[in-house]
Amino acid sequence: MAQRPTRYSAIPPAERLPEWIRAPIGNASALETVQGVVKQQRLHTICEEGRCPNRGECYAAGTATFLLGGPVCTRSCAFCQVEKGEAPVPFDPGEAERVAEAVQSLDLRYVVLTAVARDDLADHGAALFTGTMAAIRARNPLIAIEVLTPDFWGGHREEAEGRAAQRQRLAAVLAAEPVCFNHNLETVQRLQGEVRRGATYARSLALLATARELAPTIPTKSGLMLGLGESEDEVVAALRDLRAVDCQRLTLGQYLRPSLAHIPVARYWEPEEFSRLGAIARELGFAQVRSGPLVRSSYHAGSEG
DSSP states (O other): OOOOOOOOOOOOOOSSOOTTOOOOOOOHHHHHHHHHHHHHTTOOBHHHHTTOTTHHHHHHTTEEEEEESOSEESSOOTTOOSEEOSSOOOOOTTHHHHHHHHHHHTTOSEEEEEEOOOTTSTTTTHHHHHHHHHHHHHHOTTOEEEEEOOOOOOSOSSHHHHHHHHHHHHHHHHHTOOSEEEOOOBSOGGGHHHHSTTOOHHHHHHHHHHHHHHOTTSOEEEEEEEOSSOOHHHHHHHHHHHHHTTOOEEEEEEOOOOSTTSOOOOOOOOHHHHHHHHHHHHHHTOSEEEESTTOOTTTTTTOOO
């Protein structure tokens, strides 16, 4: 499927990866096992689709992130490796059971469910999450499930109508009681339009605020990629905005350009800078902070502290 045309600002790409951007080799056996099961069940994981540098480490720890809704996203975010298109694959009613079977056969203890944006579906994909959570728990009710959702927005002419529909879809997902609700802000406010096409800063913050209102016992989480041209002051401003809606968990990681078709890296933040931002985040009141060059949304998701 042809990818939508993209236009980017003149952000100069870095010449080469710095020495601290070195993905861990990981556990080859765990990689092979998970990849085999995923292929057999005709599933998708964001670990593989997004080429996460930590997937071997996470697989060995009994954690994986499944990508629901197929391999094609209806949004056209400039950073994302997932294939984009206006006509995604038809809804697959058997996907939830196949995910549950994969979770059981891999003996996973902590599962993260994410999804491509499905603006073509009436509920924008909310049922993908609730149905899969139910299928997993029917086999093992003790498995911890975190959700990393799109914004559930779209198809409404009026802002108030869109917000009401978003709230209804979010409420359905939270009623299934995930152990954590994650929705990524991705970047600072100034860069949202270029980096996150189809999403907005205000709507994402509103989604996180509504999650706290609807389910105050479920922790909320969000993440930012660094290296897209943001300043430290802008990052700290975004962290303050997240805390203003009582977001409790945070991930900060370096953006790595998947291909020449994606938005370039403006610069590579150094490990010491990630450490400083992590300390600032803790001072602002985040209960859990993961901050480092290779940190991703689901990095050590099942770990405490």
